[in-house]
Amino acid sequence: MPCGGGDIGLNVWVENGEILFYLSRSGTFDENNLFPKLGRVRLNLQPNPFTAGAKFRQELKLKEGYVEITGGEGRQATMVKVWVDVFRPVVQVEVNSSQPIRVEASYENWRTQNRELLAGEKFATSLKWSKLKAIQYKDEVQPLGNDILFYHRNRDSTVFDLTVNQQHLIKVKGQLINPLHNLTYGGIMRGPNMVWAGTSSGKYSQADYTAYKLKSKTPARTHQLQMYLHVDQATTLTEWQAGLRQIIRQAEAGKKNAFRNTQKWWRQYWDRSYVLINTESASSADAAWQVGRNYQLFRYMLGCNAYGKYPTKFNGGLFTYDPVFVDAKYPFSPDHRQWGGGTFTAQNQRLVYWPMLKSGDFDLMPPQLQFYRRLLPNAELRTNVYWNHPGASFTEQIENFGLPNFAEYGLDRPAGFDPGLEHNAWLEYHWDTALEICLMVLDLERFTQQDITPYLPLLESCVNFFDEHYQYLAGRRGAKKLDQNGHLVLYPGTAAETFKMANNAAPTVAGMQTVLSRLLELPATYASTEKRARWQEMLKRVPTLSFREMQGHKTIAPAKTWERKQNTEIPQLYPVFPYGMYGIGKPDLEVAVNTWKYDTDAIKNRNYTSWHQDNIFCARLGLTAEAAAITIQKLQDSGRRFPAFWGPGHDYVPDHNWGGSGMIGVQEMLMQTDNRKIYLLPAWPLDWNAEFKLHAPYKTVVSGKVVNGKLISLEVTPKERRKDIILPKE
Structure with missing residues (x-):
């Protein structure tokens, strides 16, 4: 345990x-x-x-x-x-x-x-499937009187040096942060x-x-x-x-x-926060009780890295163990984990940290947010070196020194291929996950009212990258940098890792629209009139979402166009989560519901394991039965000795983005927020009795008790926020 x-x-x-x-x-x-x-x-x-x-x-x-x-x-x-x-x-x-x-x-x-690490063992390092030899250097252990001293000190040459050389950054190596x-x-x-x-x-x-x-x-x-x-x-x-x-x-x-x-x-x-379900029975045979118990157990695991310099790793956190007990095909040392140690995959990491807002664990969020803020100089420097324009280029899989992973960058790159791009079928043009980190910062400000001024350079640089880079690319293709409507042409892009070589991918459009809109909503003290005018002009250049008809219904399209499909995500619903453009009490909810129900690509890619966020989509769309069923699948006992050691799924054990996405879904079933509005029980099953305490924007705490679908007690702090509570219609 x-x-x-x-x-x-x-x-x-x-x-x-x-x-x-x-x-x-x-x-x-x-x-x-x-x-x-x-x-x-x-x-x-x-x-x-x-x-x-x-x-x-x-x-x-x-x-x-x-x-x-x-x-x-x-x-x-x-x-x-x-x-x-x-x-x-x-x-x-x-x-x-x-x-x-x-x-x-x-x-x-x-x-x-x-x-020398075995070929499979290298997957725990930044070399992954590279054929380069990886030497694991010994530790030093010695008695000091009646003490035992143990340590490892890195040699002068590390994978940082290898990566900088590979990615044509030697001339700026001295300017790069090297952790x-x-x-x-x-x-x-x-x-x-x-x-x-x-x-x-x-x-x-x-x-x-x-x-x-x-x-x-x-x-x-x-x-x-x-x-x-x-x-x-x-x-x-x-x-x-x-x-x-x-x-x-x-x-x-x-x-x-x-x-x-x-x-x-x-x-x-x-x-400060809890979700307890069906505690009157407290039976492990009760699937809903398991959901509540395992929600708490996973939150405990998150609390164990409250104050780390680095984010809690999605692929095992601090709690990996002998890999042969994860899968017999991993006969390696206890140091092993799939998908790297110092490599942080943004699509997965975000799910570990989103639940901390509603659980009020704001003091646990800096490791993730500071990670990006700390690496901002490296991200800006690589943009400048490769393309000679401003903005921070954060890739989807990012090393702890802010560059793309060595193996994922592409080990057999064609001559003349843009050195700023990953030659990688899954990760090419996958930059927009940084926008989700920006939204997380903006939500932290909205929830806590704390000063986020130190993060503003990060937020500005991330949106600036997309505005600058796609004008740069359009200018290289032709005489005009914008389309006939004055919008950016977000091509080539990607809708998560699934819809590739995309034009105006839904997550990118939703991310830019949402982050820029939220920047403009910040209190006046955060930016000058001139800066706000620039944000407003940038927002006007962001294209609109695309739609398509599926099985006779209007749905959100994953992009305007794309050239291939290859993974199992549902990025056409990212405007629902994380970006909140659709949801309870918001316009055109039916279009988003149709996307879940009738989009055959979305239907094919439904899944509950690991980083899949179907439970969150369903909760935000008010689909109670579906949200509950998927949440039970996701947060049921892991089958391992510790109930919250899920996985391996797509990643490893214990799978922290599995637990994180489960937590988010439970929270969204209980409470959804839209600026000052607080919707209670938007997707809560009638047979799940619960006691809960969750946090909402503007330093608000909501606690209550639900019995047979009815809210029998409610406490809102501060009291004046009680007027913003919206209960389900009878």
Whole structure:
């Protein structure tokens, strides 16, 4: 089961009478941009309270955010508590027993020598299917008195250098942000009653490892173990070690209140938002109850990377584990995950972060939003180098240094092919997902009223790119940069990864219209009259959505034209979600409903797994039965030991965009907002009783209780927002 806090995640389990857990922390990327674990910890207690036949219980204390393991027989009763400090990068293990016991704690590392990654293993790196050799360099592990120090420091040459050279950016290399340079990560394991006990070796699952051991000095009723973790782009190893010592000093100074403060954080986390369904039965046989329970479990996993420097990864977050238990065809080390470690796929990442608005988890959003803001200089620089015009070119699959993924860029590129483009059938011209991040920033302002001035350069640069680039392309094709209506010709483009070589793709049109309109709606303090006039002119140049007749009904077209179809998305409904041009209480809802019901491309591509967002579409269209049925499919128990470890679907386990899209759908079934309007129960089934607390725009909190389809209690804060609540018609 998962356990974590701050930006640290653990997988905790008991096997053969021993407690094991993996260590993972946000921001650990090696030379190949693989996202490795920091190691594995194994605890052996003697006498062993977890032997066969003894009483045993392992519980995730969700409200307090820790794992409790109890066992024993006869007069021996032992409790082990595993928790992570939310405010400092420290993992704590506390052992309490009714009888004196001994503890042996092993730090296990499988990266003990340089090793060439197997072809399939490279899919966890930025090299993916490239035939280039990928060496995983060893970690350094050593005893320091009675402590165990472990770390990895990246070599001077990394996949960043390889990518910059590949993508013709050598002349500006010194201007590019390089997060892999001097990156050092690791930590120290120690315990106040523990002494160095030597090494041993073994094999777990598919990976050989070396164990570095501590043991208790004497038997005792209580034992403690700490792992202090540190990640930094330190100029020298000495500097990194000094930073680690500072973490230890700060943790020691605050240890008296650390657990209490962490519990307090988790309690307020659960208090600020929740969705509880059919709790009166609380039966795992009840599909709706599973939806509510797993909504909460997944939100816990999101809370474990509240304050990471990097976004929660869609393909496993902090909680990946031995891949052979995901699929037998992955006989690799615990570091493995499909679709890369330092590569962030925007179509997937967005679904992890959209639910945080209505759950009120605004403090969890900066890792995703700052990721784009931090990489803005790199995105603008590549636009300038390739096309000599302004604007930020963010590609769909983006490295943590802001460039396209090395393998996805195209490894067999034709001579003379535009170096700014990915030679990739799926990703070519796929830039518009950055507009969704822009909308997320604008929604953050609308929900919280917080100042988003630091993000304005990002928003402006993203819309500016489309306005500039498509005039640039049209100017290269002919004498006119706009069509006969004065609109941009958004060609070549793409409607997600499905409708390729598209003209005026629906997601791009909807994204530009929505983001520019919302920029113009910002309070006057955000922009000068001149800047607003520029936004208004830009908005006038955005083309309109295209439509087509399907089975005798008017529907939203995925684009004006396209040349091929190749994936399974439904981008013709992106004007519904995320861009909200259609929905409950908005004009022409029937056209969007027709698109879901009668568009044969949409029907063919319906799916509930992974990143598919059919449940969200149906909720926003008021299709209650369909929304409920797909939500049950999406948020039912995963079939793995932890109910919210979904996948692999299209991605990996645990699939975080699977859980995120499930959360969004539940929220939209309960509450939809349109500026100041708040629609309650727009797609809520009559037989789903619920208690909920959700957040709405303008610093509004809505909580209530639904029984048999009726809202029997409602509280709105502030009270004056009660007038903006709209209930379903009887």
